Amino acid sequence: MPTFRIAPAVADAFPDTLIALVTATGLRGREAWPHTSAALEDLEQQVADGTWHPADETDPRIEAWHTAYRSFGTNPRRIRPSVDALGRRFAKKGTLPRINPAVDSYNAVSVRHGLPAGAFDLDQVAGDVDIRPADGTESFTPLGEADTVENPKPGEIIYVDTTGVLTRHWNHRDAHRTRVTEDSARVAFVLETLQATRDGDLLNAAAQELQGLLAPHAGQTAVSYLSPAQPQATT
Secondary structure (H helix, E strand, O other), X not given: OOEEEEXXXXXXXXXXXXXXXXXXXXXXXXXXXXXXXXXXXXXXXHHHHOOOOOOOOOOHHHHHHHHHHHXXXXXXXXXXXXXXXXXXXXXXXXXXXXXXXXXXXXXXXXHHHOOOEEEEEHHHOOOOEEEEEOOOXXXXXXXXXXXXXEOOOOOOEEEEOOOOEEEXXXXXXEEOOOXXXXXXXXXXXXXXXXXXXXXXXXXXXXXXXXXXXXXXXXXXXXXXXXXXXXXXXXX
């Protein structure tokens, strides 16, 4: 199982970072996930009723990511943090995408709590995963664009294994190679905050909620955390 590591440069630049790793093995993505379906429908009903709305860039949770993106040279209004992009789409359309149960689960948790979320098929991950600044030589194939190869900008924060980049701009977009499908059996889900002092309890609640959606459809689930004080965890 791969080890996830926060590089010292990231820990120094973002000292209040906290990342939850929710791992699931024996995942069964082709059966019905009624609790996930209900979570999506509940959020959509709240938006339709006007009783709740997704966090936008005026929210401190999103604003912190915009500030971070600018610090490593990414324009967050052109290339948005995942939770910002998902929330904007949700607010505009009134519905959340249905991809597959595992992806739908982390999308629901992400938008409900205003925290970026992603996932990696661990059977497609090569070696360990580092969260570090790019040097610009790494290669990235965006989700859904199997024939495209990009190079991140030097200094851009990336998730990267021994083969290539898994996520560009920290959490803007995942790689095609490690995408989660209905047949993914071993998956690491990631939830992130840059403001652990303020939002650590929120992140923990989100991780527990995601684990609760996954557990009925997995052989085993677990939650671990990465921070500058505890910069690595094995899934």
